[in-house]
Structures are given as structure tokens and as C-alpha cells.
Amino acid sequence: xxxxxxxxxxxxxxxxxxxxxxxxxxxxxxxxxxxxxxxxxxxxxxxxxxxxxxxxxxxxxxxxxxxxxxxxxxxxxxxxxxxxxxxxxxxxxxxxxxxxxxxxxxxxxxxxxxxxxxxxxxxxxxxxxxxxxxxxxxxxxxxxxxxxxxxxxxxxxxxxxxxxxxxxxxxxxxxxxxxxxxxxxxxxxxxxxxxxxxxxxxxxxxxxxxxxxxxxxxxxxxxxxxxxxxxxxxxxxxxxxxxxxxxxxxxxxxxxxxxxxxxxxxxxxxxxxxxxxxxxxxxxxxxxxxxxxxxxxxxxxxxxxx
Amino acid sequence: xxxxxxxxxxxxxxxxxxxxxxxxxxxxxxxxxxxxxxxxxxxxxxxxxxxxxxxxxxxxxxxxxxxxxxxxxxxxxxxxxxxxxxxxxxxxxxxxxxxxxxxxxxxxxxxxxxxxxxxxxxxxxxxxxxxxxxxxxxxxxxxxxxxxxxxxxxxxxxxxxxxxxxxxxxxxxxxxxxxxxxxxxxxxxxxxxxxxxxxxxxxxxxxxxxxxxxxxxxxxxxxxxxxxxxxxxxxxxxxxxxxxxxxxxxxxxxxxxxxxxxxxxxxxxxxxxxxxxxxxxxxxxxxxxxxxxxxxxxxxxxxxxxxxxxxxxxxxxxxxxxxxxxxxxxxxxxxxxxxxxxxxxxxxxxxxxxxxxxxx
Numbered sequence: 001x002x003x004x005x006x007x008x009x010x011x012x013x014x015x016x017x018x019x020x021x022x023x024x025x026x027x028x029x030x031x032x033x034x035x036x037x038x039x040x041x042x043x044x045x046x047x048x049x050x051x052x053x054x055x056x057x058x059x060x061x062x063x064x065x066x067x068x069x070x071x072x073x074x075x076x077x078x079x080x081x082x083x084x085x086x087x088x089x090x091x092x093x094x095x096x097x098x099x100x101x102x103x104x105x106x107x108x109x110x111x112x113x114x115x116x117x118x119x120x121x122x123x124x125x126x127x128x129x130x131x132x133x134x135x136x137x138x139x140x141x142x143x144x145x146x147x148x149x150x151x152x153x154x155x156x157x158x159x160x161x162x163x164x165x166x167x168x169x170x171x172x173x174x175x176x177x178x179x180x181x182x183x184x185x186x187x188x189x190x191x192x193x194x195x196x197x198x199x200x201x202x203x204x205x206x207x208x209x210x211x212x213x214x215x216x217x218x219x220x221x222x223x224x225x226x227x228x229x230x231x232x233x234x235x236x237x238x239x240x241x242x243x244x245x246x247x248x249x250x251x252x253x254x255x256x257x258x259x260x261x262x263x264x265x266x267x268x269x270x271x272x273x274x275x276x277x278x279x280x281x282x283x284x285x286x287x288x289x290x291x292x293x294x295x296x297x298x299x300x301x302x303x304x305x306x
Numbered sequence: 307x308x309x310x311x312x313x314x315x316x317x318x319x320x321x322x323x324x325x326x327x328x329x330x331x332x333x334x335x336x337x338x339x340x341x342x343x344x345x346x347x348x349x350x351x352x353x354x355x356x357x358x359x360x361x362x363x364x365x366x367x368x369x370x371x372x373x374x375x376x377x378x379x380x381x382x383x384x385x386x387x388x389x390x391x392x393x394x395x396x397x398x399x400x401x402x403x404x405x406x407x408x409x410x411x412x413x414x415x416x417x418x419x420x421x422x423x424x425x426x427x428x429x430x431x432x433x434x435x436x437x438x439x440x441x442x443x444x445x446x447x448x449x450x451x452x453x454x455x456x457x458x459x460x461x462x463x464x465x466x467x468x469x470x471x472x473x474x475x476x477x478x479x480x481x482x483x484x485x486x487x488x489x490x491x492x493x494x495x496x497x498x499x500x501x502x503x504x505x506x507x508x509x510x511x512x513x514x515x516x517x518x519x520x521x522x523x524x525x526x527x528x529x530x531x532x533x534x535x536x537x538x539x540x541x542x543x544x545x546x547x548x549x550x551x552x553x554x555x556x557x558x559x560x561x562x563x564x565x566x567x568x569x570x571x572x573x574x575x576x577x578x579x580x581x582x583x584x585x586x587x588x589x590x591x592x593x594x595x596x597x598x599x600x601x602x603x604x605x606x607x608x609x610x611x612x613x614x615x616x617x618x619x620x621x622x623x624x625x626x627x628x629x630x631x632x633x634x635x636x637x638x639x640x641x642x643x644x645x646x647x648x649x650x651x652x653x654x655x656x657x658x659x660x661x662x663x664x665x666x
Contacts, residue, residue, distance in 0.1 A: 036452070040636075076640075084310070084647040089391060089452070090594065094639040097587055101632020108627050215629075220460045227453045266468035273457040273464075280454060281447040290448075303312075 005134035007248075007255055012136070012143050015240075015247025017201045017209060019146040021225035022232070022239040023153055024070075024197025029229055030157065031190035032170040032297040036092025037077050039222030040099020041195055042202035045070045047107040049203025050213045054113050062207045063142075063200050070199020071192045073099060078191035082184050085301040100216065110213045118211055140208050142200070149197075150240040157236070166190060170295035173302040183302060198222070220273060227276050231283050233293040242279075249275045310651040320649040325595050325606070328642035335637055345624050353623055354616030364615070366501035370573055372611035373503075374399070374565035376510040378589035379607055380517045381561030383598040387521065388554040389534035394440060394455025395562040396586025397462035398433035402563025403570040404466060405432025407485060407577040410492040410570075411474065417491045425492060426567050433563015434556050436462065441555040445548060451555070463582060470579055485577040494572040506568035511604075513561070518600040530554065562586060584632070588614075591639045610635065 021042060028035045035041075048069035053062030077095050080086045126137040157163040166186060168176045173183045205221070206213055224246055232238030253268035284290060333351070340350035358364050378395050385392045406429035413421050436458060443449040470483040479486070494504040521527040533540040533550040540547065565585065570577055592610050596603030617631030 080640075080644055084644060085650075086643045086647060091640075091643050093393065093590065094636060094643055097591065098633065098636025098640055101629055101634075101636045104629035105627055105633050108629065220457070223453060223456050227450075227457075230450070230453075264468050264472055266464040266471070270461050270464045273460045277443065277449070277454055277457050280449040281443050284448040284450065287448050 002134065003255075003258075005131050007251055008135035009138060010251045010254070011244055011248040012139055013209065013247070014250050015244035016140075016143045016146045017205050017221055018225050018228060018246055019201075019240050019243035020142070020149065020204065021198045021201035021222065022228040022243055023146070023149055023236060024194040024201065025225055025229050026153070026194075026232075026234060026236060026239055027166075027190050027197070028074075028194035029234060029298055030170045030295055031166055031187045032173060032295055032300070032302070033078070033081060033187055033191055034088050034092065034226075034299045035074065035077060035095075035191065035194060035198075036089055036226065037073065037095025037099065038092075038198055038226055039218060039220070040096035040103075041070045041073045041198045042099075042205065042218045042222045042225075043103035043216070044073055044099045044106075045199035045202030046206035046218060047103045047110065047213055048199070050113070050115075050206040050211075051106070051110055053115055053203075053207045054110065057116060059207050063203045066199040066201075066203025066207075067196040068199065070202065071196040074191050074195020074198070075188075077195075078188045082187050082191070082302075085303065088299050088301075096222070104215045107213050107215060111215075113213065115207065115211045118208070140204075142204055142208070146243075147240065150236040153236040167295070170297055173297050177302075177304055184304065187302075198225075201225075224272065224276050227280055230290070230294075231279050233283075233290075234295065246272055246275065309654050309656045310647065311654045313650055313652055316649050317652075321597065324645040324649060325597065325602075325642060327645045327648075328595070328638060329609070331641040331645070332634060332638045335641075336634060339630075339633070343626065345626065350620065350624060350626075353619045355612065357619050357623075358612055358615040362498075363501060366498070366503040367615055368608065368611050369503040369507045371614045372607045373506040373510050373572075374569050374585045375589050375592050375610050376604060376607040377506075377513060377565040377568070378558075378562045378586060379592035379596060379603045380510075380513050380600060381558035382589055382593040383596065383600070383603055384517065384521065384527075384530065385554040385558040386593060387534050387598050388530040388550050389537070390444075390551055390554040391452045392437065392440065392455050392555055392558045393452050393590065394437070394457075394459045394586070395558065395589055396582055396584065397455065397459035398436045398559040398562035399566040399569075399586045400459075400462040400466050400582050401436040402429035402433040402566030403577060403581045404469065404566075405429050405563065406567035406570050407469075407474070407488075410488045411485065413489045413492050415489070417489070419491060421492055422494060422571065425571055426564060429567020429570075430560040430564040433559040433561070433566060435559075436563070437555040437559020438552075440559075441552050444555075445551060459586070466577070466581065467579055470577055474577065476576075483579050488571060488575045492571050493575065494568060502573055504568070504572045506565075506572055509564075509568070510607075514600045514604050521600065526553070562589075588635055591635055594639060595642055613638075 021038060025035060025038055045066035049062040049066035052065035053059055073095060077091055080091050081088050121138060121140055123137040127133045157167060165181055169183050169186050177183045228239055228242045232242045250272050253271055256268060337347040340347040358368055382392060382395055406425040409425035409428045439458060440451050440455045443454050444451045470485060474485045476484055476486045494506055496504045529545040530550050530553060533545055533547055570581060588610055592603055592606045596606035613631050613634050617628050620626040620630060621628045
């Protein structure tokens with residue numbers, strides 16, 4: 001029984017990176033900008049967060065550094081895509097390629113570094129419950145942060161004026177512009193916020209999840225997070241669930257190995273990527289459903305016309 | 307303040323100038339980077355842009371690196387012109403290498419040279435099969451080809467790892483993850499003794515001509531491009547978008563697989579976990595910088611090859627990390643996209659208050 005409790009706990013932990021990055025990308029995409037640079041942002045934020053944590057000894061400063069790095073990279077994309085009207089997909093790809101090269105370059109000096117002993121978290125009282133205690137209440141604060149973020153984002157998009165303006169910009173920037181909203185600035189704000197969240201996710205990966213730096217350690221989580229927003233039909237709650245699903249698939253490989261299943265490790269490592277493909281195939285089968293849920297201006301350039 | 311004003315028609319001059327401008331911007335940033343790293347910028351530029359041309363061996367190395375970039379880049383250009391975004395060329399490259407290795411491992415002491423043709427065909431087929439998965443999922447399930455092809459890159463890497471750590475591991479290889487060194491009969495013929503440039507480079511040059519003919523002189527190529535530029539018009543004209551999708555992916559997958567076969571049976575002569583050297587991703591940049599035009603791609607593949615060689619030289623001569631190459635490549639694409647804006651917009655100086663108020 002205890003093994004399953006640990007599996008649930010590990011799933012929540014693994015899913016948090018995808019959840020935070022996915023929610024950040026959701027903010028972008030709700031405003032109409034698709035950020036294919038997510039992988040690059042996660043990589044640069046991972047090394048930024050790790051380096052900061054190594055030098056300052058503080059995890060939270062590491063998260064801050066990751067957020068700043070993410071916002072900076074996303075800002076570069078934002079300026080090019082929003083003001084220069086470059087192709088969103090190509091620019092995002094360029095950012096990813098740059099990010100993988102840049103993170104490898106900066107990270108050279110940090111490959112052997114180690115962080116101070118990781119603290120263990122436990123909610124007093126709740127952590128001692130028989131099954132749920134191990135499963136749910138011994139997590140890093142950011143795990144609960146991701147859940148709160150999903151709830152908060154859902155409320156923001158549905159119930160607040162600012163959230164509705166964001167959604168309007170994503171559905172029809174021309175109409176929002178005609179109503180007098182500063183469409184380009186709102187989009188930039190969304191891109192920066194999304195980039196900062198991706199940055200926090202990247203720093204979480206290198207500071208908490210696997211506290212080390214290896215070139216390319218993100219291993220495709222940025223792309224999976226992108227698939228996640230489509231899979232979740234752009235709803236925060238579903239992004240969270242999807243993230244935990246993929247986290248579970250990732251953890252499954254370790255669980256199976258612990259159970260002594262005799263499958264070469266590479267086949268198990270393939271599981272998250274194969275399941276992403278499977279999910280994408282299943283979700284996209286009905287193009288009308290995707291179109292009904294997708295922000296209408298996603299990926300399309302906006303020309304204010306003045 | 308500076309404003310961007312739409313041009314009435316796209317500027318042809320800027321279409322040619324933009325890659326050069328992007329290169330200039332990248333060089334400038336490079337100089338700044340060198341200075342920040344404490345190295346002499348002039349020496350850094352010399353190592354990157356002059357040293358790789360010194361002597362026959364250097365030029366041969368340039369061609370060796372350019373071969374896979376050119377082959378993959380041509381295929382990707384065709385794909386992108388059809389508006390199919392195949393980002394997984396790296397995975398198709400790996401599958402081509404795997405397929406070619408499978409053929410090469412069957413060679414015996416008495417095998418003739420025909421096996422080279424067989425392994426090249428296998429490589430192309432392997433890449434095509436991997437790309438066919440992407441085409442199938444896009445065709446039947448409407449799945450986004452960017453994400454599917456990317457996920458397949460990671461799957462291909464794991465497959466490669468499984469093979470070289472497991473069934474294909476050289477029993478006499480001291481437990482290193484590598485296959486046996488291929489037999490002499492499987493080696494791609496070299497062009498000059500003592501130099502590493504091989505028939506792959508010739509094949510790539512021939513491909514430049516072939517792709518030019520296909521894109522600009524063949525009806526099928528025309529259909530593909532119309533489908534990419536104006537899908538509604540293509541539908542009206544009866545051009546099959548399904549055929550365009552499959553052609554684009556199979557051709558680009560086949561080229562990437564072929565490049566993988568040339569690489570593994572040429573310079574490498576064995577299969578290792580280091581076969582995926584990022585050529586599939588660099589080729590995306592090659593395709594864009596070359597303006598998706600076969601002749602442009604010939605030049606941009608040589609330029610990208612220059613970055614690779616320069617990076618290796620910078621590592622050995624200046625002690626700079628090899629990952630600098632990746633930084634420059636990313637910067638080049640980024641600057642190209644920014645400079646491309648100038649094709650459709652011009653920069654104008656508009657005084658903020660006076661003229662606007664006066665006009666209103």
C-alpha cells in the first residue's frame with residue numbers, strides 16, 4: 001500500500017513541472033500567441049535557477065532567477081512576434097534552438113555542482129494520515145502552488161474583467177482593438193507572464209525535481225507541455241489533470257523497474273513520448289471540436305492597421 | 307520615433323540582403339560574446355571564418371559536415387514550402403542510420419560493393435517510414451505534425467540507445483555502447499585519397515539540381531507550393547492536399563534517412579549513441595536561411611558547416627566550449643527572422659507629435 005502512496009506522491013511531483021509550464025503556455029495561447037520556444041525557455045530557466053541556487057544557497061531565489069530568465073526569453077519572442085509580425089512557429093523554434101545551445105554553453109561550469117541537502121516538506125498533522133499523508137501532504141510548496149495556480153487561473157479567465165479581456169484578445173484581436181483595448185500590450189503581458197511561469201517550471205526541474213544540471217535535462221517536457229494545452233482544450237483544470245497523467249506515465253517506468261519487470265529501460269523511457277502522441281491522435285480526431293475550443297486567433301499575426 | 311510601415315509589394319532586394327544582414331548581426335553579437343569571454347575578438351573571428359578554409363583538408367571537412375545539412379535541408383525546404391512543418395528530421399536521420407546499420411551488419415568478408423547501394427536505399431526507407439508515421443497521424447487523426455514529429459525524435463533516440471546498448475553491441479567492444487566497425491566493403495567511396503569528403507557530397511550536389519527541377523519545373527512541385535501558399539486555391543484547382551502531405555513528409559523523411567545512412571557508413575563507420583549530432587535541427591535553420599530555395603540552401607549549408615567547424619576549432623585553439631556553435635546557430639535564425647521583417651516593412655522616422663497632429 002505504501003508503494004502506491006509513494007507512486008501518487010511522485011506523480012504529483014513529476015506532474016508539477018508540466019503543470020506550471022502548461023499553465024504558462026495556456027496564458028500565452030489564450031491571448032493568441034503560440035510559444036514553440038517553451039523547450040528553450042525551460043532549459044535556460046533550469047540552468048539560471050540552478051546557477052542561482054548554487055551561488056546563493058536559496059531555492060526561492062533560484063525560482064526567481066528562472067522566472068526572470070523565462071520572461072526575458074519570452075519577451076524576445078513577444079517583441080518579434082507582436083511588433084515585427086514574424087511567423088510565430090518559426091520564431092518559437094528559433095528560440096528553442098537558441099535556448100538549447102545557450103543553456104549548454106552557460107551550463108558547462110555547473111555540471112559537477114551539487115546543491116545543499118534538499119529539505120523535506122510535510123504539512124503538520126495531515127502528513128501523518130495513513131495513505132493520504134504520504135501521497136498528498138509531503139510535497140514541495142510549489143506542488144500545491146501549481147494546484148492553486150490552476151484554480152486561480154480558471155477563476156481569472158472566467159470571472160474577472162481582465163481575464164475576459166485576455167480571452168477577447170485571443171478570440172478576436174481586431175474586435176478588441178476596435179473597442180480600444182491595447183491589444184499588443186496585453187499580448188506582450190500574456191507572453192511575459194507565460195514565460196515567467198515556464199521559467200519557474202524550469203527552475204523547479206533543476207532545483208527540486210532532479211537537483212543537478214545536465215545538458216538537455218528538460219528532455220522534451222516543453223513540447224509535452226505544448227501538447228498539453230491542446231489536450232486540455234485550453235482549460236486550466238484540465239491542464240493540471242493532463243500534467244498529472246503524464247507525470248504518472250513517467251513515474252510508471254520507475255515503478256515497473258522497481259517491480260522487477262524485465263523490459264529494457266529505453267522502452268520504458270519512451271512511454272511519456274508515445275503517450276503524448278497517442279493522446280494527440282485521440283484528441284485531434286474531431287477537428288470541429290478543436291476549432292470550437294481553440295482561441296480563434298491562435299498563431300495568426302495581428303495588424304492594428306494604423 | 308521609428309515606425310514600421312508596410313511596403314506596397316515585398317522587396318526583392320531585401321529578400322537577398324536579409325540573410326546577409328542576419329549573418330552580420332550574428333557576427334557582431336559573436337564579437338561581443340568573444341570579448342565577454344575574455345578572448346581576442348579578431349582571433350575569434352579568424353578562427354570561425356578564415357581557418358576553416360585553409361588548405362585541402364579543411365575544405366574537405368567543410369564538405370563532410372555540409373553533406374548531411376544539405377541533404378536534410380533540401381527535403382525540409384520542400385516540406386515547408388508545402389506548409390507541412392516537419393520538425394522531426396533528427397529522428398528520421400537516426401532511423402536512416404539504424405536501417406543502414408542493419409544492412410551493413412549483414413555484410414560478410416566476401417560481400418561486393420553493391421551493399422553500399424543497398425544500405426543507402428535502406429537508410430532512405432528507414433527515414434521515410436519514420437516520417438510516414440507523422441503523415442499517417444496527420445492524415446487520419448488530424449494530429450499536429452510539429453508535436454508528433456518532435457516526440458518521435460525522442461522515441462528514435464531511445465530506440466538507438468536500446469540497439470547499441472543491447473542487441474547490436476559489439477561483443478569485442480569492451481562493453482562500450484557501439485556496434486562493430488563496419489567492414490571495408492560498406493564504406494561510402496571517398497573522392498580523394500587522404501581526405502574524408504565522400505560520394506555523399508556529390509549526391510547532395512546532384513540533389514540540389516534535382517530539387518530545383520522538381521520545385522520550379524515540375525507540375526507536382528508546383529502543386530505542392532500552391533497547396534502551401536494558398537490552400538483554398540489549391541483545393542479549387544483540384545490539387546490533392548493529402549498527396550501533398552504524404553509527398554512532403556516522405557521526401558523530407560527519405561532525405562533525412564539518406565543523410566543518416568551516408569553519415570553512418572561514411573565518416574562514422576559504426577553506430578553509436580552520438581550519431582544524432584543535431585543535424586536534423588541545424589538543417590531547419592539551413593532551410594530557412596537558404597530561403598527554402600535549393601541554391602540558397604547550398605550556400606547556407608556551407609555556412610552552417612562553417613559554424614560547426616569554427617566551433618570545433620574554437621574549442622581546440624581558443625579553449626571555448628563547443629556549445630558556442632549552438633548559440634550562434636540559434637542567433638542566426640533569430641536575426642534572420644527579425645531581418646525578414648524588412649522584406650515586408652520599411653523603417654520610417656515619424657516625428658511623434660507634429661506631423662500626426664497636423665494631418666488630423
